Amino acid sequence: MKAHAxxxxxxxxxxxxxxxxxxxxxxxxxxxxxxxxxxxxxxxVGPKHRGVFGRRAGSAAGFAYxxxxxxxTLVWNETxxxxxxxxxxxxxxxxxxxxxxxxxxxxxDLIAYLRGL
Ligand code: HEC
Numbered sequence: 280m281k282a283h284a285x286x287x288x289x290x291x292x293x294x295x296x297x298x299x300x301x302x303x304x305x306x307x308x309x310x311x312x313x314x315x316x317x318x319x320x321x322x323x324v325g326p327k328h329r330g331v332f333g334r335r336a337g338s339a340a341g342f343a344y345x346x347x348x349x350x351x352t353l354v355w356n357e358t359x360x361x362x363x364x365x366x367x368x369x370x371x372x373x374x375x376x377x378x379x380x381x382x383x384x385x386x387x388d389l390i391a392y393l394r395g396l
Contacts, residue, residue, distance in 0.1 A: 300384075305392030308385055316378070319396055325376060331355050332394045336371065347373030360390045 309317075316324040326342040334355055337348035351371050353359050363370045364380040380386050 300387030300389070300391030302388070302391040302395050305388035305390070308389050309392050312378075312380070313389070316376075328393060329396050331396060332360075345373060345375040347371050348375070355393075357390055357394075360393065361386050364389060 313325075313328075318327050319329050321327055322339070322342045326339040326344070331339070332355055336351040336353040336355060336359075337344040348371055353363075353371065355363075359370070361383075364386045365383075366379055367374050367376045380389065
């Protein structure tokens with residue numbers, strides 16, 4: 280599985296010129312690391328993610344956000360998502376997501392995936 284992921288990454292980098300994240304790898308990371316709490320089209324422990332890119336933080340209809348996220352005026356884009364995934368609490372103090380992504384490559388690939396939802 281690791282070998283397959285690197286092969287995918289190498290192919291995607293060759294095709295995309297290495298700058299942007301790899302959405303294909305991001306999809307696999309999402310399933311493994313975010314899917315326990317998030318769904319693309321349904322709220323779980325965390326809010327659904329369809330359309331999250333470009334949306335104001337804490338604004339998916341029907342999800343009971345923490346007061347901190349609900350009051351945030353951040354808009355989700357490459358920069359804000361990268362900050363959030365690296366350290367949610369530093370990005371929006373008082374938020375309720377107890378998870379972070381330490382690897383910058385993983386963050387970039389996850390963001391490339393979220394962007395396409
Ligand atoms: C342990 C459960 C959990 C995991 C794992 C988790 N999240 Fe979350 N996430 C949450 C919760 C809960 C919230 C809402 C936080 C709040 O209301 O303060 C949230 C909020 C978010 C938001 C803000 C969405 C919005 O509508 O404003 C994004 C973006 C996000 N998560 C991305 C991710 C990604 C990407 C992953 C995987 C790397 C991930 N999360 C893993 C629980 C989780």
